[in-house]
Amino acid sequence: MTTPRRPRGRMTAAEHEAWLKETGQYAAMEERRRLQEEERLMREAEYRRAEAPLVDELRAAGYQVQSAWDLVNTSSSYPKAVPILLAHLPRPYPAAVREGIARALAVREASCGWEVLTRLYRDEHEVRAKDGLALAIAAAANDELIGDVIALARDTSQGPSRLLLLNALERSADPRARAALIDLGTDPDLTKEIQVILRRLKRANR
Numbered sequence: 001m002t003t004p005r006r007p008r009g010r011m012t013a014a015e016h017e018a019w020l021k022e023t024g025q026y027a028a029m030e031e032r033r034r035l036q037e038e039e040r041l042m043r044e045a046e047y048r049r050a051e052a053p054l055v056d057e058l059r060a061a062g063y064q065v066q067s068a069w070d071l072v073n074t075s076s077s078y079p080k081a082v083p084i085l086l087a088h089l090p091r092p093y094p095a096a097v098r099e100g101i102a103r104a105l106a107v108r109e110a111s112c113g114w115e116v117l118t119r120l121y122r123d124e125h126e127v128r129a130k131d132g133l134a135l136a137i138a139a140a141a142n143d144e145l146i147g148d149v150i151a152l153a154r155d156t157s158q159g160p161s162r163l164l165l166l167n168a169l170e171r172s173a174d175p176r177a178r179a180a181l182i183d184l185g186t187d188p189d190l191t192k193e194i195q196v197i198l199r200r201l202k203r204a205n206r
Helices: 013-022 025-060 081-088 095-104 108-123 127-140 146-154 156-171 175-186 191-204
Strands: none
Touching: 025 081, 025 095, 081 095, 081 108, 095 127, 108 127, 108 146, 108 156, 127 146, 127 156, 146 156, 146 175, 156 175, 156 191, 175 191
């Protein structure tokens, strides 16, 4: 029995599904989808179990959340949650949980945990968690802390996550921040974004 040829031209969704069924590919594709969904649900259950101590503390403090990600996605402030998040951030949670905690700390109030944020950022190797920490540092930074941000942005061993630190340099009124942006303009990981930032700053100063 020969395998039916794929029709020429664009097919509608219904035609494509019918062709997959006719060629015997549909059942295999549905099985892959089922297995992927099972894996996703298992991962989410694992994350919920791992994150339970944090969620319990946040609820005890008055935050009705299922995950740190609920704080990331809220428009409300949550200052009482910041010390709890900082206390849990160094714990050996799965990377996805660490990322959620770090992103929830991307608020100005997190400057009280500056040493924790910068130390964990330097030590973090998982990409998503490291990006979350970079966002937290950028949001928490102020002109008193901008020297630390500049040092991290110049540290090429920290990789492309340094892109997410640039917002703090753009926002800063400290002259060192503008000088650092110009100096970092030749860094291959940062050059495109810095060009955009410098153009924005030039327009804002006209």
